[in-house]
Amino acid sequence: MATLRDLAAAVGVSVTTVSNVLNGRPNVGSDIRKRVLRAAKKLGYRPNLAAQAMRTGRTRAIGLVLPDLTNPFFPELAQAVENTARSAGLLVCLIDSQGKTEGEADGFSLLMQHAVDGVIWCPLGPTAPATLKNFSKPVVLIDRPRQGYDVVQSDYAMGGRLLAEYAVRMGHTSVGLLSGPERIESARQRRDGFIGARPRELKVAWEVGVGFDGMLTREAVAALTRRRSATLIICGNDLIAISAIRCLSEHGIRVPEDVSITGFDNIRWTELVTPRLTTIAQPIAAIGAKAVELMRERMSGEPLVSRRTIFDVALVERDSVRRLPPR
Amino acid sequence: MATLRDLAAAVGVSVTTVSNVLNGRPNVGSDIRKRVLRAAKKLGYRPNLAAQAMRTGRTRAIGLVLPDLTNPFFPELAQAVENTARSAGLLVCLIDSQGKTEGEADGFSLLMQHAVDGVIWCPLGPTAPATLKNFSKPVVLIDRPRQGYDVVQSDYAMGGRLLAEYAVRMGHTSVGLLSGPERIESARQRRDGFIGARPRELKVAWEVGVGFDGMLTREAVAALTRRRSATLIICGNDLIAISAIRCLSEHGIRVPEDVSITGFDNIRWTELVTPRLTTIAQPIAAIGAKAVELMRERMSGEPLVSRRTIFDVALVERDSVRRLPPR
């Protein structure tokens, strides 16, 4: 691989001058500038990132720390993050903690050792790994806000409102809640958004919390199959909703004929399952792209106040909710 | 961050000695060794990877180049790769080409610039990016073999055999094929495995090729809905199968009552859709782990012949295939 020194020798100038040209610094005559650029192209010069990193402390790589690629929300996100990062010349280093806090901690320490320039992070729970304390690079949060950090997420209160309105519009008066985990901020926001926006006449017959991974607890199965008064089940995300449909169908309960269901996220699978899932769409790709954008601003030393970017969500009506006849 | 020099000063030995201790080299007395280790722990020393990379040319990072995270096969794979890599102290740098060859090329050049120690790659098509020519680090292929490279994949011939046997066992005599893309080696292997293993009395009524992403072409939809003689549809992967089920159900054709369907891969969704999908299971996580293992062997300069690791597959019988009454 050609080095700065090679270029310098080829053109007949000093290494410093070559470096100055390549970094667009002033005080280089235009002919020399041209000759250096030509030589660089001809010799196929690519800066040695390791050397650069060592000198400057910047690596042009960012970390992406996710809880679980098995939940289809995250691959979609990762894809968006990787693609927009790459078009900005940034490499994305992936950590999948598989839902384990120590995985998250390991991941962060690996990323720190590699001196990534920043981390885009969807936190597992409320407690941050200890190693994060002495991580001086920018961190942008996805989906789950936390004091003192930039975050980009969707307007979950709006999602809750949309769901509540829709429920009454479709004639439902009693719902069951299959919420996401209590300890996850965004799960609470979804739940509270709905609870708060719901008019008095819309009752919550029961509520049980499950993981975002869609694994149904015994309690959840019981709630689903006991056939209490709820005619509509509001799920914390699409994965939960789809698992619930599956569970119901195994117990001979039909959706939406016997009970209606909604999801949240609008992952691709909502269109592929039967019945197609009515859900709240969040702009996953836009969220990923925005996170990279915020990251880049931070990396170039932008504003020091923490910012939150909130995207609108929308109701996507499909086949999993039945309109109830007026009584 | 503490450096070797700091440690040397703290212990009162030379930098070289500290380096020797940390790299487990001989010719260091056991007391000095202990004192260095103690100091390293106390000062929280972590080697500066950039400096190390610059000296040695190794980065302790590997690339993972995938076609499309949106296909659930790949997140599962990525998760396995990342986790086993991390437990070997390797960082995984992700590239998602989104099915575009130029994305693949960009990705490789980014990885090369970052001097990753190797790449685990699931190639998009038969042609490799030009930049790959002068990539001197090890490459191990996943799922799609190619002359001169290590590869790890499943035994697709076996899968085809299993499918063929199963089809006749269930009384089917005429099948339709919704194969994966012709240009992808592993798609051909699946198809050819089935075609080759099938007994004479099992007819192929029709065949159409579609993308592994499950997007059904007009031609595919026509084949599915025209209700020709086929009683069983063999799909190139689960995503295609699930899309097909969806498409059929939109046209009022029931699975498995009217027509049966099989998938391939055994992604998690096969259990969540209705009907649950009968499919061929491949050990996705094991494939990912094995790829990392091969990579590590190559990185430490192991055998120079290219090796292929083939995993057995298994039939997973669920609800999407109907047993036909004997005529």
Add this chain to the structure above:
DNA sequence: TCCGCCAAGTGAAACGTTACACTACACAGC
């Protein structure tokens, strides 16, 4: 006693960049 050998440890030069302090020269202003 001397030689040679081995283990334990050291010094310094690289790796490819960047950044600082410097020189050389031209030209304007007085």
Add this chain to the structure above:
DNA sequence: GCTGTGTAGTGTAACGTTTCACTTGGCGGA
């Protein structure tokens, strides 16, 4: 003719590691 200023370009010291060649002292063998 001198000083001051600005432009174009150079030399060199870092950054933190690894590695090669080297020194030192102790000890066994003849």
